[in-house]
Amino acid sequence: xxxxxxxxxxxxxxxxEAPVGCPVNRTWSPLNDDxxxxxxxxxxxxxxxxxxxxxxALGHVVVTEMSDIEYVFTNPELFASTNxxxxxxxxxxxxxxxxxxxxxxxxxxxxxxxxxxxxxxxVYTRRGFSKRRLQSLESYMQARAARLLDQMIAAGSPAEYVxxxxxxxxxxIVFRLIGFPKSDDAMIKRWCxxxxxxxxxxxxxxxxxxxxxxxxxxxxxxxxxxASRREERGDDxxxxxxxxxxxxxxxxxxxxxTTGISYREVESVVYGISFAGHDPVTALLCNTLRxxxxxxxxxxxxxxxxxxxxxxxxxxxxFESSQISWRRVTTKDTTLGGVDLPAGTxxxxxxxxxxxxxxxxxxPDTFDINRSGVNQNISFGxxxxxxxxxxxxxxxxxxxxxxxxxxxxxxxxxxxxxxxxFPNITFRGPDAVHIxxxx
Numbered sequence: 330x331x332x333x334x335x336x337x338x339x340x341x342x343x344x345x346e347a348p349v350g351c352p353v354n355r356t357w358s359p360l361n362d363d364x365x366x367x368x369x370x371x372x373x374x375x376x377x378x379x380x381x382x383x384x385x386a387l388g389h390v391v392v393t394e395m396s397d398i399e400y401v402f403t404n405p406e407l408f409a410s411t412n413x414x415x416x417x418x419x420x421x422x423x424x425x426x427x428x429x430x431x432x433x434x435x436x437x438x439x440x441x442x443x444x445x446x447x448x449x450x451x452v453y454t455r456r457g458f459s460k461r462r463l464q465s466l467e468s469y470m471q472a473r474a475a476r477l478l479d480q481m482i483a484a485g486s487p488a489e490y491v492x493x494x495x496x497x498x499x500x501x502i503v504f505r506l507i508g509f510p511k512s513d514d515a516m517i518k519r520w521c522x523x524x525x526x527x528x529x530x531x532x533x534x535x536x537x538x539x540x541x542x543x544x545x546x547x548x549x550x551x552x553x554x555x556a557s558r559r560e561e562r563g564d565d566x567x568x569x570x571x572x573x574x575x576x577x578x579x580x581x582x583x584x585x586x587t588t589g590i591s592y593r594e595v596e597s598v599v600y601g602i603s604f605a606g607h608d609p610v611t612a613l614l615c616n617t618l619r620x621x622x623x624x625x626x627x628x629x630x631x632x633x634x635x636x637x638x639x640x641x642x643x644x645x646x647x648f649e650s651s652q653i654s655w656r657r658v659t660t661k662d663t664t665l666g667g668v669d670l671p672a673g674t675x676x677x678x679x680x681x682x683x684x685x686x687x688x689x690x691x692x693p694d695t696f697d698i699n700r701s702g703v704n705q706n707i708s709f710g711x712x713x714x715x716x717x718x719x720x721x722x723x724x725x726x727x728x729x730x731x732x733x734x735x736x737x738x739x740x741x742x743x744x745x746x747x748x749x750x751f752p753n754i755t756f757r758g759p760d761a762v763h764i765x766x767x768x
Contacts, residue, residue: 340419341417341419345389345675348383348669348670350668351381354375354378355385355386357386358386359654365757368757373682375682384677388675389675390674392676392678392679393679401676402712405443405714408658409657412657412658412675413440414528415441416528421534421537424537427538428545435593438601439451439602439717448713449580449586449587453570453573455717458718458721463721466505467724469505474729477493477498478494478736481493485768487765489762490763491759492761498614499608499725500517502606502721502725503603503607504517507602508563508565513550516550517550520544520546521607523539523540525608525755526751527540530753566602567595570599574590574592574595579591602718606718609652609756610718610726612756613645616645618742619649619742619748628740630698635731639723640698642723642726643703644696645726647690648696649696651756653681654678654755658674659672680708690706737766739767740764742763742765
């Protein structure tokens with residue numbers, strides 16, 4: 330795997346050191362067990378101690394206040410997104426060798442591509458999430474969600490929601506958006522699931538090797554699929570990107586082109602969007618139930634008025650976000666929160682802190698589907714890199730919730746269950762959610 334230019338993944342050579350004068354926390358890491366279990370009270374304490382500080386274990390400056398995070402997001406010339414898909418820690422030699430294969434060469438395209446190329450590419454990727462495309466997918470979402478619920482209900486109470494609905498539904502929707510054949514769904518899911526560990530976790534050497542093999546296989550699959558669509562188009566996002574490439578392959582003619590999209594960028598969009606389009610959405614579906622079901626008055630309110638589902642999704646995104654952090658890197662010497670940061674400083678933007686900051690949200694530790702101003706949460710980012718799939722994610726979660734309140738109004742969490750979370754710094758959703766209902 331190369332480590333220069335617009336490479337999709339760039340592994341660090343070592344863990345960085347604290348900027349001079351920056352407060353240092355030598356014990357906290359977002360991978361600590363207590364933080365993985367419940368990040369919010371700890372995030373509050375961290376914000377109160379030092380709004381901006383260095384995490385020695387993570388090798389990043391941690392930014393905890395909403396105003397500072399918004400400043401970072403809205404000043405991309407100072408704070409680049411180029412590191413958001415990179416591994417946090419150095420890779421072992423064998424994983425590095427695997428990803429150094431000559432044909433493993435995806436390029437940064439969306440979340441991790443800086444300006445001006447990001448704007449050039451986003452012109453084409455935005456079309457895949459157009460109102461027309463989402464509307465064309467909505468009927469499929471409705472039908473597929475209903476089918477999965479039918480199967481879950483037929484199997485009887487209790488059920489495990491992740492395996493029954495929350496994992497298969499978002500994956501299949503984004504695969505249909507891309508155009509992948511249904512027959513490949515199970516294989517693609519296996520390849521995508523471990524990306525959390527690679528880019529946002531601390532996998533062992535053995536795990537790194539296994540993940541690297543899967544990533545290489547998946548990249549090769551994406552390249553074969555795009556090549557097949559090049560020969561025969563379909564009604565899907567990949568075909569739209571290829572149509573755009575044929576009309577204007579700008580960067581292939583001129584590396585400094587301000588329009589067009591290259592063939593390698595088309596391949597890389599397909600490679601990147603498959604994970605981003607389903608794993609965080611699985612977490613959103615699960616977190617919504619975790620928030621609503623124990624609060625019977627609010628669950629009953631949505632049962633009685635399903636139009637409240639969208640508000641419930643928005644409040645879940647703030648209160649129990651499926652994405653509780655993101656990263657940036659400074660492009661030049663700057664100052665943030667009173668701390669001087671040299672160029673090349675990696676930043677960890679702590680959404681778990683900002684989304685429950687009392688200066689922004691009244692009574693922030695209370696879940697309230699009627700909260701005003703809830704859309705001011707930072708869970709989908711802000712500025713030029715605002716999440717491309719936010720509308721799709723919210724639509725999926727809303728449809729799933731509307732069907733649940735209609736079909737199973739007595740739904741509740743199984744008492745006494747303990748929730749576990751896959752160890753990573755950014756994406757947060759329970760590994761399993763056991764639910765039950767009255768027959």
